[in-house]
Amino acid sequence: MSSKSKSLYRKISAAAQIPKDLSDGAVLVTATGQEELCIENYRGIIEYTDSRLMLQTKNCRLEVLGKNLFISYYTGEEMKVTGHIEQINYL
Amino acid sequence: MVQQLLQYTKGYVRIRVTGSSYERFLNMCAKHQIELWDLLEAHNAYEMNLSIRGFKTLRPLVKKSGTKVRIIERYGLPFFLHRHRGRKALPCGVLFGVLLMMFLSGFIWDIHIEGNQARTDDVIFDFLTEQRITHGMWKSRIDCKALAAEIRKAFDDIIWVSVKIQGTRLLIDVKENTDLALEEEVDYGPSDLISDVDGVVQEIITRSGTPVVKAGDTVKKGQPLVLGQVEILDDAGEVADYQYVAADADIYVKTTYSYNETFSMKYIKKEYTGRMKKGVFLTVFGKNFAFTGWPVSYEASDVVKEGHQLRVTENFYLPVTVGKIECREYELIEKTYSKEEAVRKAKESLAKFLWKMQEKGVQILQNNVKIETGVKSCTARGEIEITRRAGKRVERTLGVDAEERIQANE
Numbered sequence: 001m002s003s004k005s006k007s008l009y010r011k012i013s014a015a016a017q018i019p020k021d022l023s024d025g026a027v028l029v030t031a032t033g034q035e036e037l038c039i040e041n042y043r044g045i046i047e048y049t050d051s052r053l054m055l056q057t058k059n060c061r062l063e064v065l066g067k068n069l070f071i072s073y074y075t076g077e078e079m080k081v082t083g084h085i086e087q088i089n090y091l
Numbered sequence: 092m093v094q095q096l097l098q099y100t101k102g103y104v105r106i107r108v109t110g111s112s113y114e115r116f117l118n119m120c121a122k123h124q125i126e127l128w129d130l131l132e133a134h135n136a137y138e139m140n141l142s143i144r145g146f147k148t149l150r151p152l153v154k155k156s157g158t159k160v161r162i163i164e165r166y167g168l169p170f171f172l173h174r175h176r177g178r179k180a181l182p183c184g185v186l187f188g189v190l191l192m193m194f195l196s197g198f199i200w201d202i203h204i205e206g207n208q209a210r211t212d213d214v215i216f217d218f219l220t221e222q223r224i225t226h227g228m229w230k231s232r233i234d235c236k237a238l239a240a241e242i243r244k245a246f247d248d249i250i251w252v253s254v255k256i257q258g259t260r261l262l263i264d265v266k267e268n269t270d271l272a273l274e275e276e277v278d279y280g281p282s283d284l285i286s287d288v289d290g291v292v293q294e295i296i297t298r299s300g301t302p303v304v305k306a307g308d309t310v311k312k313g314q315p316l317v318l319g320q321v322e323i324l325d326d327a328g329e330v331a332d333y334q335y336v337a338a339d340a341d342i343y344v345k346t347t348y349s350y351n352e353t354f355s356m357k358y359i360k361k362e363y364t365g366r367m368k369k370g371v372f373l374t375v376f377g378k379n380f381a382f383t384g385w386p387v388s389y390e391a392s393d394v395v396k397e398g399h400q401l402r403v404t405e406n407f408y409l410p411v412t413v414g415k416i417e418c419r420e421y422e423l424i425e426k427t428y429s430k431e432e433a434v435r436k437a438k439e440s441l442a443k444f445l446w447k448m449q450e451k452g453v454q455i456l457q458n459n460v461k462i463e464t465g466v467k468s469c470t471a472r473g474e475i476e477i478t479r480r481a482g483k484r485v486e487r488t489l490g491v492d493a494e495e496r497i498q499a500n501e
Contacts, residue, residue, distance in 0.1 A: 070129070072128060
């Protein structure tokens, strides 16, 4: 998609009030307190240790830093991370 | 919770993945829609759970990602069954259990009645027992429609009934008529009212019949008050005929009541010594078993039983009662009332008597009761002036005119 048609696409989808996670494939991060993180719309895991989780999304990379990170479940659409979360970075 | 149960029934394994490109392995699992849960990094390896079905499709992914997979734990029902495949009694037991449940679910285990206020549960249960509807009966023997109709027929004040079987419960929902039913007037035949008391008529209001006394008259017991015949006059103003009715009137008569009560100054009082023994008892099918562990050696004692009947469901009582049993020793002590005590007791019983009279609708005008205490006894004696309703219904005595007519006919 050229930048011109991309901007048109964005305008149309904004006008149609399509959520960004559907139109752009934006990553959806739902944090519950500091202990729970629900992530949707990612491509895959790049790295996972108990202190660092790196995910590839459509537009950027998502880095979660913390302690005792633990993936409660992991499917193609959704994953849940529990543990002590310290940072969420978009790289 | 539901998901865990589902995972357990389907079975899952915990695997350990070793190798450098474990991320690739994880992503490929996601792509192939193999669900992973409880991922954990441990000792340079990754441990995770996945379903049996997922594990079976894992081989090409493992090969592609160049990792090694080892099962470290097996969970779930399929593994449990496999482990216990040699036990013949287990499936038999399960089968027996299922069959037993199916068999037992063919009975009624609970009868629930709702919506009844004036009619107690017990009354309805007695009726159900009469109809041979009891706990533990076959469900198929109950005809809900017929039972509902029977209940409606048996209880006038129940205006709506719903009977349904839900599982092993018989639910009876009733609606009672909350409008106060009018008191049905008893239809008396032609009858008179006679006095049942000696006194002076205070007030007389006649509803039907002919009054023969008026206010201020003195009446004796047995004297007619209202006759059940009404004169029918002809044009000349003479009696042509009599109409016979049930006499009905409110008659208030002033009368005296002689009150006389005597009681002995000596009395026996029961006093608990405070010594008691405790135990438990069990009643099975009307047979008593007491576990007291003591021989009763008291001269005089009260035995108090406090039982609790066992039940399976809300209203399904078993013929088994368990409870506490207590044996309390007492002594009988002879005592004498003091003068003040005797007077107080006499006054109390008089007050009780007066209150009971007033409850019955008697008006107390004057109270001349005097209390005398002697050495041996105490007496309360005197006249109480009261106004009370009088009138006793008797079958109509044949009047003179009637007799004459009978003779004339003959």
